[in-house]
Amino acid sequence: MNYFGPGHGACPGCGFPIAIRGAIEVLDGKVIAVNSTGCLEIVSSMYGRNTWGVPYIHSLFENAGAVAAGIETALRAMKRNNEAHVVVFAGDGATFDIGIGTLSGMMDRDHNVIYICYDNEAYQNTGNQQSMATPPGANTTTTPVGKLKPGKTGRKKDMVEIAVAHGVPYAASASIAYPKDFQRKVKRAAEFEGSKYIQVHAPCVTGWGIDGKLTVEVSKLAVETGLYPLVEYEYGKLVKVKKLKQRKPVEEYLKIQRRFRHLFKHEMGKEILEQLQKIADENAEKYGLDA
Amino acid sequence: MRKVVRGFYAIAEAVRLSKPNVIAAYPITPQTEIVENLAEMYANGELGDAEYVTAESEFGAASMVLGASAAGARAFTATSSQGLLLMSEVLYNAAGMRLPIVLVIANRSVSAPLSIWNDIQDSISIRDAGIIQLYVESNQEAHDMIPLAFKVAENRDVLLPFMVCVDGFKLTHAYEPVDLLDQETVDKFLPPYNPVVKLDVNNPVAMGCYAPPPYYMEFRVAMEYAMERASKVMLQEFKKWYKLTGRDWGGHVVAENCEDAEVVVVAMGSVVPLVREVISRMRQDGKRVGMLKIRTYRPFPSREIRKALKNAGKIIVIERALSIGAEPPVTADVKSALFGLNSEVYPVVTGLGGRDIPRELVERIIEDVMKGKIKPEKRYEGLNEFEEVIP
Numbered sequence: 018m019n020y021f022g023p024g025h026g027a028c029p030g031c032g033f034p035i036a037i038r039g040a041i042e043v044l045d046g047k048v049i050a051v052n053s054t055g056c057l058e059i060v061s062s063m064y065g066r067n068t069w070g071v072p073y074i075h076s077l078f079e080n081a082g083a084v085a086a087g088i089e090t091a092l093r094a095m096k097r098n099n100e101a102h103v104v105v106f107a108g109d110g111a112t113f114d115i116g117i118g119t120l121s122g123m124m125d126r127d128h129n130v131i132y133i134c135y136d137n138e139a140y141q142n143t144g145n146q147q148s149m150a151t152p153p154g155a156n157t158t159t160t161p162v163g164k165l166k167p168g169k170t171g172r173k174k175d176m177v178e179i180a181v182a183h184g185v186p187y188a189a190s191a192s193i194a195y196p197k198d199f200q201r202k203v204k205r206a207a208e209f210e211g212s213k214y215i216q217v218h219a220p221c222v223t224g225w226g227i228d229g230k231l232t233v234e235v236s237k238l239a240v241e242t243g244l245y246p247l248v249e250y251e252y253g254k255l256v257k258v259k260k261l262k263q264r265k266p267v268e269e270y271l272k273i274q275r276r277f278r279h280l281f282k283h284e285m286g287k288e289i290l291e292q293l294q295k296i297a298d299e300n301a302e303k304y305g306l307d308a
Numbered sequence: 309m310r311k312v313v314r315g316f317y318a319i320a321e322a323v324r325l326s327k328p329n330v331i332a333a334y335p336i337t338p339q340t341e342i343v344e345n346l347a348e349m350y351a352n353g354e355l356g357d358a359e360y361v362t363a364e365s366e367f368g369a370a371s372m373v374l375g376a377s378a379a380g381a382r383a384f385t386a387t388s389s390q391g392l393l394l395m396s397e398v399l400y401n402a403a404g405m406r407l408p409i410v411l412v413i414a415n416r417s418v419s420a421p422l423s424i425w426n427d428i429q430d431s432i433s434i435r436d437a438g439i440i441q442l443y444v445e446s447n448q449e450a451h452d453m454i455p456l457a458f459k460v461a462e463n464r465d466v467l468l469p470f471m472v473c474v475d476g477f478k479l480t481h482a483y484e485p486v487d488l489l490d491q492e493t494v495d496k497f498l499p500p501y502n503p504v505v506k507l508d509v510n511n512p513v514a515m516g517c518y519a520p521p522p523y524y525m526e527f528r529v530a531m532e533y534a535m536e537r538a539s540k541v542m543l544q545e546f547k548k549w550y551k552l553t554g555r556d557w558g559g560h561v562v563a564e565n566c567e568d569a570e571v572v573v574v575a576m577g578s579v580v581p582l583v584r585e586v587i588s589r590m591r592q593d594g595k596r597v598g599m600l601k602i603r604t605y606r607p608f609p610s611r612e613i614r615k616a617l618k619n620a621g622k623i624i625v626i627e628r629a630l631s632i633g634a635e636p637p638v639t640a641d642v643k644s645a646l647f648g649l650n651s652e653v654y655p656v657v658t659g660l661g662g663r664d665i666p667r668e669l670v671e672r673i674i675e676d677v678m679k680g681k682i683k684p685e686k687r688y689e690g691l692n693e694f695e696e697v698i699p
Contacts, residue, residue: 049507051375067514072380072507075516080371083363087332087375087383088507094329094381096358101509122364140569154566165456 020046020070026060030229031134031237032219033057036175038107040133043200046071047101047132051085053111054078056221057135069151072101081107082119086128098129102207109150110140112216113174124183127211128249132204134176134214137221145224145276149174152244153296154289155198155276158222172296180214181250185211189249193220194237198259202249209251218245226275238270243297246304260308264295264301267293310487315447315480318413318488319386319472320345323455324355325494326410329381329501337424338476339414343386366391366576370398377407378515380506382458385409388476389416392430396437402469403531405516408461409469410454411439414476415577415663416439423660426476428577428661432605432629432637439530440470440538441605445580447484449520449557450474454488454500456545459698462501465537473605475578477662482566485553497552502532537609560609563616565591569598569678572620574613574642579665581625586670599676602638610645617646620678622684626665627657636686652684663690 020041027034035056041048048071058075061068076084079270085105087262092098112120112134125129139157140146147157152173156162160169187208191199199217206213222229224306239245240259246268248258268290271277278284301307313321321340323331331350333343343362350360363369370689373383388396392413402409413431417423426536433442440460450472457470474480505513519527543559550556554587565587566572575583580601590597600616617623623646628635634640639655646653655678659665669689676682 047509049379049509059518062514062517064517064519067517069514070512073514075514075518076371076374076405079625080367080374083368083371083373084367084378087372087377088379089330089375090359090372091330091359091376091379091381091383094357094376095379095514096357097379099612111431118364119368122368125364126361208575221551288554294328 022068025068026068027129028222028229028230029129030230032193032221035196036133036217036219037197038136040203041071043204044102044104048104049088049101049102050074051088051105051107053081053107053116055108055111057106057108066183078111079115080119081111081116082123082132083134085130086123086126089128089130092109095217103130107132107134108142109134109136109138110148113149113176113262118237121183123143124180124185124212124214127185129210129212131206131215133203134216135219137219137224139221139224141221141224150176151181151257153278153292156279157257158278162279162283167283168279174240177214177216177248179219181253184214184253185212185214186252187250190216190218190245190247192218192236192245192247193239195235195247197273208249215257224276231273235270235273237267239263242249242267242270242291243300243306246300246306248304255304258306261306262308264307267297283300310412310485311485312485313447314339315450315474315482315489316446318451319474320349321488323384325489325491326458326498327356327382327500328358329696330359330361330373330376331385332363332369332376332383333424334363334366334369334383334387336388336414338480339386339412340411342412342414350528353375362472366394370395370402374398374402374407377409378405378507379604380503382501383409384411384412385477385535386412388414389418389430392434393418396434397462399433399434399439399469400437404527406534407631408467408471410457410461411469411471412454413471413473413680414480415473415666416476416691423661426478427628427660427662428473429629431471435606435637438468438535439472440468442471442603443462443473443576443605444479445578445601447479447482448480448486448555450552450558451486452549452555455494456549459498459665460538460541460545463541464504466534466541466599467504468531468534468538473577476577495677497533497548529568530611535607539609539662542604552662558603559612560604560642561612561614561616562603563598564601564602565598566616566620566630567595569620570596571622571674572598573674574600574623574625574638576605577628578640579628579659582665582667583626583670586667586674590671591675595678603653608641610696613642614644615650617651620651622652622654624656624673624677626652626697627655628659630657647673654682654684654690655686657686657691665690
């Protein structure tokens with residue numbers, strides 16, 4: 018059974034199809050998929066070319082959390098709640114930015130929903146505009162590199178911690194470079210009643226400026242440098258962290274992506290590189306990443 | 309059972325009797341008491357298997373009823389003013405997705421300036437969303453139209469959201485005697501919701517697909533066709549309602565004393581009983597005046613209006629909303645219905661933001677129109693003299 022594709026229009030090397038397929042597979046197709054407007058929606062749900070093998074709904078950009086909450090409530094009211102898991106697939110723009118209100122409402126009321134954010138770190142569907150998930154220094158069309166500006170300034174919002182702060186039973190970060198780990202997390206999430214939040218790092222080949230065949234390698238480097246720590250919370254308690262034997266310097270991750278290339282030439286680049294290394298070091302400290 | 313109740317209770321009770329599966333709402337004056345009553349019923353186990361959820365915003369409430377409806381639930385929400393404007397993106401979407409959500413709008417003016425008081429600018433502003441709009445004159449009519457709204461919205465020939473518009477405070481907070489329906493009567497009229505499609509793992513469908521130019525237009529025109537069919541379905545259901553309850557609310561419009569009238573006043577909502585009273589007094593004085601009550605605003609009953617007003621030379625439209633920079637909304641629609649006839653239309657903008665519409669005002673306007681003292685053009689009544697402050 019193909020739960021997602023073939024026939025979707027994602028770019029060769031796109032990160033998120035690995036996550037979508039992996040999540041639905043590990044839940045044995047017992048999924049009602051709720052999708053916010055974005056790249057995933059556009060590549061999979063054109064009228065007449067739907068590629069979803071599970072029931073699917075797309076409403077708006079910023080309301081997936083509430084739509085999922087409504088579906089979950091309806092299933093409960095109609096005694097159909099054992100039929101399927103309600104699973105949101107939303108991009109980082111829909112999650113971190115415009116849809117954070119409905120996601121917060123969903124988590125606050127603790128609706129029994131697995132919310133999966135595929136994080137490609139910008140509005141990639143519309144051509145790489147910055148989101149609050151965009152890391153500092155990234156060159157996007159709305160934070161362009163110029164004489165005075167080194168790309169995005171300011172930090173990436175920590176949505177996993179925001180989910181944890183809502184008191185949800187389960188929250189985790191994951192990466193498409195570790196698909197088994199991601200699938201295990203989805204399966205674990207499904208064991209809890211209430212709102213679950215999983216954020217999966219998924220490169221965008223065009224927005225990040227990487228070779229399609231390097232998708233997995235690049236996302237792996239994000240983890241190995243400490244910039245994208247893989248963590249897992251149950252009832253607010255950090256229960257698991259992916260340890261790193263030999264944490265790599267952030268430059269290794271940054272230099273192979275076009276969005277960060279300017280940092281190695283720009284006047285303010287050094288400062289941003291230091292900031293990024295500091296973020297990785299802080300992550301290592303906070304989560305005890307170094308084995 | 310006839311009881312003196314407040315509007316919000318009459319509305320909440322009718323919602324309960326309609327057996328929704330999901331109610332999601334967010335409080336806003338003057339709608340709040342409707343959902344408070346429903347929340348209380350829920351807390352006391354009086355809503356059957358229904359789930360009641362307080363959302364994080366009206367936007368969230370509308371999105372929740374959208375999701376619930378897509379899952380095959382009968383879903384209800386209520387709001388007012390800013391809440392409706394905040395919902396509007398979702399409501400356009402729900403209509404396009406053909407989800408038969410029912411809403412009650414406790415009509416209230418929109419900000420700025422902030423005002424919690426009544427006019428109908430809120431619901432009028434989203435008249436183009438593809439949502440059926442019905443305006444009521446009393447709490448009895450509001451009570452009766454809620455089961456009917458579900459029935460019409462859920463009809464396979466319709467499948468559009470349905471908005472019952474009830475004047476905030478003037479009706480929602482007013483005590484009126486209401487013949488409260490019983491469960492048996494409502495059950496006889498309103499069968500359980502049987503959705504054509506729903507989100508179901510055993511029969512997967514994709515809802516809310518995007519449509520590129522070769523497909524988009526057909527979806528939107530299909531909504532027009534559905535709205536046209538809704539017009540017929542509503543008339544059938546109005547008749548069935550009369551047969552069942554003995555209460556005849558008429559069709560899309562109700563023409564009173566219009567046959568020989570020289571002047572007809574067109575009114576919508578809670579101002580209707582006032583206009584009716586004025587007309588009936590003037591009739592006693594031998595004046596040939598009538599009233600046309602518009603109940604259904606979308607689908608707009610052009611044919612019925614043209615028929616009812618074909619003999620009236622002079623038509624006054626009581627406007628409680630604006631389309632700033634253009635003809636007031638109801639006037640524009642009435643004029644288009646009358647196109648080609650020799651009628652003179654007098655748009656009277658009044659009662660905005662809860663300003664009182666006194667009987668004397670309505671009487672004076674009618675007298676002035678009869679005597680040819682005013683011109684058939686937009687005028688503002690009950691307006692204080694004021695100086696525009698241009699900084």
